[in-house]
Structures are given as structure tokens and as C-alpha cells.
Amino acid sequence: MFYRLSGVHHTRYETARRLWPVPADRWQVWILLALAVAAPLYMSDLYLSSYMLPWLVWSAAALSLTLLMGVAGQLHFGFAAVMAIGAYSSIHIVRAGWPFEIALIGAGLTAAFIGCLFGAAALRVKGLYLVMATLAMQYLVDWVIINVPAISGGAQATLQTPDVTFLFVPMQSDAALYYGALLWAVIVTLLVLNIKRTSFGRALVAVRDKDYAASIIGVNSFKYKLLAFFTSSFLGGVSGAVLAFCYYQAVTPEQFGFNVSIQLVAMVLVGGLGSVIGAYLGAGFVLLAPIFLTNMVAYAAIQGWLTVSSNLLAHIPLMAYGALIIGFLLFEPLGLAKIYDNIRKYFLVWPFRHSRS
Template sequence: MFYRLSGVHHTRYEDTRRLWPIPTDRRLVAVLFLLALSAPLWLSELYLQNYLLPWLIWSAATLSLTLLMGVAGQLHFGYAAVMAIGAYSAIHLVRLGVPFELAFIGAGLVAAVIGCLFGAAALRVKGLYLVMATLAMQYLVDWVIVNVPAISGGAHATLQAPEARVLFFSFADGFTRYYFAFFWAVFMTVFLLNTKRTSFGRALVAIRDKDYAASVIGVSPFKYKLLAFFTSSFFGGMSGAVLAFCFYRAVTPEQFGFNVSTQLVAMVLVGGLGSVIGAYLGAAFVLLTPMILSNGIAALSDAGWLSVSANLLAHLPLMIYGALIIGFLLAEPLGLAKIYDNMRNYFLVWPFKHSRR
């Protein structure tokens, strides 16, 4: 069988510390990487720009939030505000003549500093109280963006992303936007996979499991909680800049409202808390499933295979979407990543199922 542990013989410690010790995992990752890398060659512009591109960007943003919620165990219901800070900061920096590469990093720094100010509440409170602190950040940032014309231009204004270049490639080209988002998602994936294996990642996990016990063994909750908020906000602000320049091309206050924050939290939870592959699965489920359901039901209705009223036709995709969420959570409360892991573990010992006992 293609998945089998009996043929894996490690003779060096370096082999056991690989990201994917099983050869089949490495082949699967290589195939997915090559497919995504060559997507502009075989995928139409419509699907590339409207489906694959936003999925990659939101997956990178979900990975940024996974570092905070899944690894460090700190709740954040104002993450859209972090991305908004990064998006607006990057646009204004580029307008001031700053090269996009520096503006990209600057957007992350601005978001990290502001995110740390509100994340400092995690030093004294946790749980629902921390949720209230991050909600305060969301509403305060929304209010500032809407009511300070120097930032957004007004409540109903649209701020256009200026023309920018990265490594001599213009963002006016769709290929440049796609590949920049693609490599940003790859970077976030590799970063999070390796973070879990570092002392920084292990300290965050210790704080997530029990911060009092972590302090007893020498892990400073003050230091690592602030580092978690700083790092997550830094990458979240950069993901907001990618969203503004590569997908939206223009930003408005409505694009970063509270509903976006809840969608990001849903991506983390539905995909699997703390899972890297769960970030991709959760982003795909929350972002793409409603569009696929709407298009599929509309196609069935146009073909005459579905005869319902117009009112039910408009609400049917949301009803099916909600039923799918409930079904997934009933089947596996730990998320879509755990469903994938269960399938993978089954094939690891197939057909010797009794060996798992």
C-alpha cells in the first residue's frame, strides 16, 4: 500500500525530525505544490482570480490566526481589524513613495504594535474576558477608519491601491498577484510548521495548556503571550496588505467588519484548531462552499431539476451550508483536519486494523 509505516526505517535522528517523515506525505505535498505553481497554465483566469487566489490569501490569514488561537491558545475576535490596519498602512506607505517591499514589512509592524496594545489584556484576563478585549479592538479600529478621513477618506469612500511593483514585477499583472499570494501562503505554511518544533512554539503550547504550570517550569507567560500577539498581528497585517494589493485592489471599511472576524475564527475552528492543513481546509470550506452551493443550486434550477420558489431558492444554499457545518462538527468535533488525519491513520495500518489497538 502507498501508505505504510513498515517500510520506513530511520537510521538518523535528522530523519525523524523531518516535517514529513513518511515518503507518501512528501510526494503528496510535492504534487500539490506543483499543481498550485502551474495553476495559471491550466486554470482559467476566472477560477484563478476568483477562487484560487482568495483561497490562498485567506488561508495565509487563517494560518496567522492559528498561531495565536491554536498554538498559543489566546482567543481573538477582532482579527479583521488587524488585517485592516495592515491593508491601510501598506496603501498609505506606497502612496508616500515607499517601495512595496518595505511597505509590506511596515504594514506588519504597524499592525503588530497596535495588536500588542490590545493583546496586553491577555496578561490579566482570559477566555470570554479576552474575547471582549479583542472585540473592543475591532469596534475601535472600525470607528477610527470610518471617522478619520485621512485614513479611509470617509465612511463610504473607497481607497484605491496604488500601482506597485515587487521585485520589478507589477501588481497590474494577474500572474504577479497570484504568485505573490501563493508564495506568501507557502511561507506562512513553512513558518508555522517549523514554529511548532522550536522552543518558542513549545513555550506557546505550554502556556496554552496551563499558563501557571508553564511559569513554574520557567516559561514567562508575560513574555510569550506578548510575543504571540506580536507575531500573529505582524503576519496578519501583512496578510491584509496582500489582500488589498493582490485581490481587492481597493479597500473599504466594510471589507474588514466584525463578520469577517467571525469568518476567520470559523476557518480556524472548522478546519481544526492548531492544524496547518486545517487552515487550508477551513478557509476552503468557509470561503468556497457557499459559492459552490449557490452556483450548483442555480444550475439545477435553470436546468429544471429543482422546482422551488424564488424565496427558498435564495435561502437554500445557506440552509445546506449550515447543515454541512453541523454535520462536520457531529462527525468530528476537532475539525476537518482530524477527519483527514483519521483517514490517513486508517491507511497507515490497512488492512491490519487490529494493530491500532
């Protein structure tokens, strides 16, 4: 069986500290990466731009929030506002004549600065009180965007993204936009994976588990909470800019409302708190499950299996979607990542008897 730990000997620190010590894990990563890179060759433009591209961008955004909620343990219910800051900042920076690469960095720094201002509340409060502070950020940013025409152009205005080039490649074709989103998703994935293995990541985990105990052993809770908000907001701001330029290509205030923040939290919770692969699974579930359920309900209605009113028919997918989320929280609170980990561990020891324990 290919999924075995035999032959994996931790005789050097380099092998022990690998991201994927098991060879089968490395094969899976390389196969998935190869499939992602070759996606424009075997996938239609519709599926590439309507499913794969948004899934990659929202997975990167979910990873940014995972760093804050899952690793650092700081609740955030206004992350869509962070992405909105990055989206609008990047558009205005490009319109000012700066290259797209600088606009991405500027969007991240702007989002990080504003995110830290509201994240400073985490230094004094936690739990539901911190949720209220981040909710205040969400509604305040929404109000500013809508009521300051210099930012959005007005409440009903649509801000078009200018044509840009990234690393001398024009970002106009579907393939170029897809590869831009893929590159950002890979960068965020590697960054979060490596942060969890550094002293910074271990300090965040200590603050998450018990900030008072972390302070006793020398971990500066003030410093690391602010760094967590800064890093997460920076990544979220860049994700918002990538979402605006690679997917939406036009930004409106409704695209970053409170419901988007709830969807991001759902991605993190359903995927699995603190899990990198869980961010991808959670984003895929939140984005694709409603579409799949809508198609199933529509097909059942066409076949005559469901004889309900059109109003109820439109709400059945949302009801089923909510029931699925509740089911995950009840029967597998650790999310989709835990289900994947259970399957993986089963194959690590299969077919021996203790694989059932």
C-alpha cells in the same frame, strides 16, 4: 503500497526532526506545490483570480490566526481589524514613496503594535473576557477607519491600491498577483510548521494548556502571550496587505467588518484548531461551500425540483452552510484536518485488521 512506514528509520536527529518523515507525505507536498506553481498554465484567468488567489490569501490569514488560537490558545474575534490595519497601512506607505517590500513589513509591524496593545488584555483575562477585548478592538478599528478621512477617505470612500512591483516584477497581471499570493502562503506555512517545532512553539503550547503550570516550570506567560499576539498580528497585517494589493486592489471599510472576523474563526474551527493543513481546508470550505451550494440550489430551482419563493431560495444555501458547520462541530469537533488524518492513518496500516481499530 506506497503509504508505508517501512524503510523509515530514525537513526539520526536530522531524519527524526523532518517536517514530513513519511516519504508519501513529502511526495504529496511536492506534487501539490508543483500543481500550484503550474496553475496559470492549465487554469483560466477567471478561476485563477477568483478562486485560487483568494483561497491562498485567506489560508495564510487563517494560519496566522491558527498560530494564536490553536497553538497559543488565545481567542481572537477581531482578526479582520488586524488585517484592515495591514491593508490601509501598506497603501499609505506605498503612496508615501516607499517600495512594496518595505510596505509589507511596515504593514505587519503596524498591525503587530496595535494588536499587542489589545492583546495585553490576555495578560489579565481569558475566555469570554478576552473575546470581549478583541471585539472592542474590532469595533474601535472600524470606527477609526470610517471616521478618520486621512486613513480611509471617509465612510463610503474606496481607497485604490497603487501599481507596485515586487522583487522587480510588476504586480499587474493575474499570474504575477497569483504568484505573490502563493509565495506568501508558502512562507506562512513553513513559518508556522517550524514554529510548532521550536522552543517558542512548545512554550506557547504550555501556556495554552495551563498557564499557571507553565509559569511554575519557568515559562514566562507574560512574555509568550505578548509574543503570540505580536507574531500572529504581524502575519495577519501582511496578509491584509497582500489581500488588498493582490486581490481586492481597492479597499473599503466593509471588506474588514465583524462578519469577516467570524468567517476567519470559522475557517480555523472547521479546519481544525492548531492544524496547518486544516487552515487550508477550512478556508476552502468557508470560501467555496457557499458558492457550490448556491449553484446547486439554483440548478434545482431551474429544473423545477424546488418550488419555493425567491427570498427563501436566496437563504437556502446559507442555511445549508450553517448546518454543515454545526454538523462538523457535532460529529468531528477536531475539524477537516482530523478527517484527513483518519484517512491517512487508515492507509498507513491497510489492509491489516488493526486498521479498523
